[in-house]
Amino acid sequence: MGTFVISKRFDDHYKFVFTSRKGKTIFTSPSMELKMECEESIEAIKTNIEKYTYVKARAANGKYFFKMMLDETVIATSRKYTTPLLLEKGIDEIIRTAVKSDVLDFTMNEFVFPD
Structure with a gap:
């Protein structure tokens, strides 16, 4: 199953x-000003995956x-694939697993292993 990972840019x-079950990035969203926008976008993807x-x-x-789009808006851009078959597998993984994927939030900037 894939996972959505929210993080903060510099x-x-x-x-x-969105990462695959093996941990490889499948796509990345554009920058958003608020974390809430990320959460809303993820929820929209999970509830309306067939509309993209x-x-x-x-x-x-x-x-x-590939670019994942809703109407004329780019929602996310995929990583680069070496073959068309791998690209199709990336799209298939989104369609199959996005609905039941977990969401991880790494925006707190806290050290994971404190002293």
């Missing part, structure tokens, strides 16, 4: 990534990627 904006479209493209280096 510019104090927030983002979330996946626009496939090829990068200048020849690798494949």
Whole structure:
């Protein structure tokens, strides 16, 4: 099962990534000003996964990627894949597991292993 991970960028904006069950990033959201925006976007993805479209493209280096879109809005951009088959597997993992995925929040900037 995949996992949504919310984190803070260096510019104090927030983002979330969706990772596969093996821990590989599948897609990353754009920057958001508030953590609540990330939480709302994740909830929208989980409840309306069938409404999203996946626009496939090829990068200048020849690798494949997709943009997850709702209407004309880019919700997330995938990592780069070496083959079209791996790209399809990434999309399939989102469709199959996003609804039941956990959400992890790593925005507190607290040291995980205190003295």
